[in-house]
Amino acid sequence: MSKALVSYLLSLADNTLILGHRNSEWCGHGPILEQDIAITNMALDCIGQARNFYQYTAQLMGNHTTEDSLAYLRDVTEFTNCLLVELPNGDWAQTVLRHFLFSTFQYYVYQQLQNSSDPQLAAIAEKGFKEITYHVRWSSEWVIRLGDGTEESKDRILQALDTVWGYTGELFQPADFDLQAQQEGWGADLLLVKRNWDEKIKAVFEEATIPMPATTWMHAGGKQGKHTEHLGFILAEMQFLQRAYPNSEW
Amino acid sequence: MSDSEKAGTTQANGAWPLWEIFIRSRQGLDHKHVGSLHAADAQMAIENARDVYTRRMEGISIWVVESKYIHASNPAEAGALYDPADDKAYRHPTFYHLPEELKHM
Numbered sequence: 001m002s003k004a005l006v007s008y009l010l011s012l013a014d015n016t017l018i019l020g021h022r023n024s025e026w027c028g029h030g031p032i033l034e035q036d037i038a039i040t041n042m043a044l045d046c047i048g049q050a051r052n053f054y055q056y057t058a059q060l061m062g063n064h065t066t067e068d069s070l071a072y073l074r075d076v077t078e079f080t081n082c083l084l085v086e087l088p089n090g091d092w093a094q095t096v097l098r099h100f101l102f103s104t105f106q107y108y109v110y111q112q113l114q115n116s117s118d119p120q121l122a123a124i125a126e127k128g129f130k131e132i133t134y135h136v137r138w139s140s141e142w143v144i145r146l147g148d149g150t151e152e153s154k155d156r157i158l159q160a161l162d163t164v165w166g167y168t169g170e171l172f173q174p175a176d177f178d179l180q181a182q183q184e185g186w187g188a189d190l191l192l193v194k195r196n197w198d199e200k201i202k203a204v205f206e207e208a209t210i211p212m213p214a215t216t217w218m219h220a221g222g223k224q225g226k227h228t229e230h231l232g233f234i235l236a237e238m239q240f241l242q243r244a245y246p247n248s249e250w
Numbered sequence: 251m252s253d254s255e256k257a258g259t260t261q262a263n264g265a266w267p268l269w270e271i272f273i274r275s276r277q278g279l280d281h282k283h284v285g286s287l288h289a290a291d292a293q294m295a296i297e298n299a300r301d302v303y304t305r306r307m308e309g310i311s312i313w314v315v316e317s318k319y320i321h322a323s324n325p326a327e328a329g330a331l332y333d334p335a336d337d338k339a340y341r342h343p344t345f346y347h348l349p350e351e352l353k354h355m
Contacts, residue, residue, distance in 0.1 A: 034289065034298035035298070037298075037301045037302055038298065038301040041301050137297075138297060141294070
């Protein structure tokens with residue numbers, strides 16, 4: 001179990017670290033001060049969750065692995081986050097839509113992980129679940145506000161949907177570690193997550209007067225370490241300091 | 251109510267309306283005014299207040315009121331309004347003994 005658990009935890013951690021990094025790029029650039037604080041708060045939530053997952057992973061791996069070495073010293077092909085979280089922020093519509101699609105996925109994953117047979121994983125999920133509950137609420141309200149807003153906001157959210165929708169399929173494609181996680185009772189059942197996710201997305205889109213996109217070909221590869229061109233740039237920025245000045249601290 | 255008086259109506263300069271924020275702290279009994287912020291509607295005002303004013307565990311309950319609905323007394327009338335109470339000490343409940351059990355008077 002240990003090897004699959006490590007892969008599973010790393011994937012959870014990478015997802016939330018990279019999404020947190022993307023959201024943090026809004027710091028100082030939010031549309032208004034209050035929303036700048038809101039998205040930065042959520043970035044910190046994401047990075048905090050990543051720390052919890054990395055710390056637990058490092059403990060399992062031993063051999064002087066630390067949360068920092070996992071976040072800052074692995075290369076692109078070793079990251080197993082979904083492609084959706086590494087996509088550029090685009091405009092505010094694309095940012096809130098991506099956050100809504102992904103945090104709804106996280107919501108149902110963490111919900112199940114609270115009952116994981118691995119007590120440490122269950123405890124981390126329980127803590128994150130409260131944060132993600134707020135993320136879903138905040139981001140769904142923005143999707144509704146923009147979708148059912150002005151002509152321009154509607155255009156922008158539809159354009160955003162066009163950009164990111166093709167990256168949602170990967171969330172539910174189980175990697176080997178997902179299958180083992182589910183079989184052994186310490187991970188989430190992605191089929192169940194997908195059913196809940198579909199329902200929630202449909203309900204919010206309906207209120208936002210956004211038509212459900214047709215089923216289409218979906219991008220994938222992130223869970224196998226095959227990423228878009230964007231992840232390399234994220235890591236270059238995020239990892240620069242640790243690589244240029246190894247072991248530097250605050 | 252005319253359109254311009256509806257809650258959450260965008261201001262003439264295009265800015266979102268201003269809201270006054272009241273927070274009840276963990277120990278506190280009443281909501282206290284903590285400041286103001288901009289938001290498009292009441293729901294967003296509560297969430298903005300949550301993000302701006304409760305990030306350091308300041309509160310467990312939030313009230314928001316759109317600023318234009320706050321009506322204030324005129325400071326110039328302070329004399330007429332408040333000074334007459336100065337010499338009416340008999341209005342203070344200082345002539346009673348409060349029971350020990352009675353807190354928060």
